[in-house]
Amino acid sequence: MPQRRSNLESGLAGAGAPGAATGDEGKRGMDVRDMIAMDRVGTPQIGVDPRWVLFDLRTMDLETNRAVSSVWMLDGDDTDLPPRRLVEGSHARWSADGRDVFYLAKAGDRTQVFRIRLSDGIPIQVTDIGVDVEGFRVSPDGEHLVVALSVFTDCDGDISRTCDRLAKQSASAAGGRVYDRLFVRHWDRWSDGRRSQLFAVVLGADGKATGTPKLLTRGIDGDVPSRPFGDDTDYGFSADGAMLYFSARIARHDEPWSTNFDIYRVPVRDGGTPENLTPDNPAWDSHPLASPDGSILYYLAMRRPGFEADRFGIMALDLGSGMRREVAPAWDRSAGPLGISPDGRTLYTTADDTGQHPLFSVDVADGKVERLTGEGTVRGFAIDGRGRIVANWQDFTHPAELYRVEPGQATVALTHFNARRVAALRFGKVEYFTFRGWNGESVQGFAAAPADCEPGRKYPVAYLIHGGPQGAWTNEFHYRWNPQAYAGAGFAVVAVNFHGSTGYGQPFTDSISGDWGGKPLTDLKLGWAAALRTFSFLDRNRACALGASYGGFMVYWMAGVWNKPWRCFVDHDGVFDTRSMYYTTDELWFEEWEKRGTEYEHPRHFERFNPMRYVKDWRVPMLVVHGGLDFRIPDTQGLAAFTALQRRGIPSEFLHFPDENHWVVKPANSILWHDTVLNWMKRWTAGEA
Secondary structure, eight states: OOEEEEOSSOOSTTSOSOOOOOSOTTOEEOOHHHHHHSOEEOOOEEOSSTTEEEEEEEEEETTTTEEEEEEEEEESSOTTSOOEEEEEOEEEEEOTTSSEEEEEEEETTEEEEEEEETTTOOEEEOOOOSSOOOEEEEOTTSSEEEEEEEEOGGGTTOHHHHHHHHHHHHHOSOOOOOOSSSOSEETTEEOOSOEEEEEEEEEOTTSSEEEEEEESSTTOOSOSSOTTTOOGGGEEEOTTSSEEEEEEOOOSTTGGGOOOOEEEEEETTTOOSOEESOTTOOSOEEEEEEOTTSSEEEEEEOSSTTOTTSOOEEEEEETTTOOEEESOTTOOSOOOSOEEOTTSSEEEEEOOBTTBBOEEEEETTTOOEEEOSOSSEEEEEEEOTTSOEEEEEEETTEEEEEEEEOTTSOOEEOOOTTHHHHHTEEOOOEEEEEEEOGGGOEEEEEEEOOTTOOTTOOEEEEEEEOOSSSOOOOSSOOSSSOHHHHHTTTOEEEEEEOTTOSSSOHHHHHTTTTOTTSHHHHHHHHHHHHHHHHOTTEEEEEEEEEEETHHHHHHHHHHHHSOTTOSEEEEESOOSOHHHHHHHOSOHHHHHHHTTSOTTTOHHHHHTTOGGGGGGGOOSOEEEEEETTOOSSOHHHHHHHHHHHHHHTOOEEEEEETTOOSSOOSHHHHHHHHHHHHHHHHHHHSTTO
16 A cells, blocks of 8 residues: 655754645635745855855846846844845855955946955955856955856967957858867757866955966866856865866767766966876766865765766765775765865765755765755755854745754744745645555655645646656755646646656666666556545546656657546657657767667667657647757757647647747746646646546
């Protein structure tokens, strides 16, 4: 029998994090407009004075259809004092002495580094570089900034030459460009030939940049930080600020099918040729973090080349002897970016873990791992000089806020930006359940009741299928696939973390590769049956299946091989033809790992689970959604599926976003997405439609 447990009354360790809103009259279910109105609290930053916490805050402006970022500060010792807004900008970081705050903001049409003096609140422009500053770090000695700039690598660090070339390209009447290797386009942008590189900027006595930025990644033909999702956790200083460590993949012709990132180091003051510290590992090395005493470099490492979802183990490199070891080899979770205690004895990280994404401590000496937070998701954290932790925490019914985490003690909420909005809403009750899936192995899922669920009634169901495929439905307040958006519209929700999901051990994650339509489909079938047995509010006869990315592949697959339970399908950015997908996607390492080789050498592997082969068996109405800037799964996949539906005479619609990538993030587009999807589901689950 399926096992079930409630997810409503826990949060951060030690209690204190609120549970779901219950039973208050006058409340209403959440819709997409409520969701977009939520303020997005960023990752905390703590400087030399442990009392003060910096963070970014993003708000959505529907009139301009964009996000607006600002820099805030709070007193972590006096929770009665409200946070204070400092300035409009993003990427807030403390100065070395804790007196100033550095941040990114627009200077004309370019993004540059600014600082604001806390003594008088006056913003001062720090850098005046001819290209955008895309990220930065402040050195611990306060003498340098390291900035990330997109430049032409053959200009040898001369930024003015990059600017001249960009100006000539812009002025040219010819719009064509010749490419001689792949990553012609990546994620959502076409390549213009530039690479993200790191430069050292000297800070003068007045806190402004002086001299010419010095190239630190000389000879690295690759992006630092990596594209498209790399950030300043890809690089960091030694404790004394003299050395910079960074992760990079050399961009030879094989870049689109290589995951061979290495850790390099280079002197900050003098520059020079970066030294490769991990040349023996052909897989992914990333996220360097120096110990407080400078003797150890910690970093994350995978073991299998070409597999982007391999387990990230925590490595320790003795910089004196060159000896290295894995810190917690018995811990079967994939670690995220690291933090370290002031005494250097404890590392901190987050990882997916049985439907949650908690914060963990890792003892450097013996590798003992302790989970520090309960249910919910930690997406960023900071450790102060006293060893105290501030974390960005959220769950299914609470948007992210900052909390103080003290194991064994009550957790204190430090921000309350969304409290009033949340208080006006009624959320659906969420419960986890487990069942026997493929091969009798334990599989976990969750079900959410409609926000206005009444005893004895049955409700139409949204069956959500996650992407990745090496991902998971975790206990978080998601801004694209939030189960409460369906619960607020009167739908029950069921979701399953099928074989291939993260957070259940690496063998479980590995099991989907080469078997996209096998074990996961078995789990989805058995999970649906288990949910129907467990939750009486589910109407088995009025259900729609929805998925994006890999979840979209699965929707197309189910349309041909498991369509009888469903009233309708919604497919977002899914893979329709696995063979053409290989030749049109950007990151080939993913396709080649998942299909066990190239398409031209192993066409049968690509045909084995090809949804296009089963179009003749499609019968269920389907809404297809795709972004025009999606270069991971190009929009021709969605258009091809819509063509198949229309030619078959199956009721169908195609929602296309020319200005969105693999995700839909602009406020107006998100509203249109949710309204279209929910109206489609309501149409086909109404009565005997």
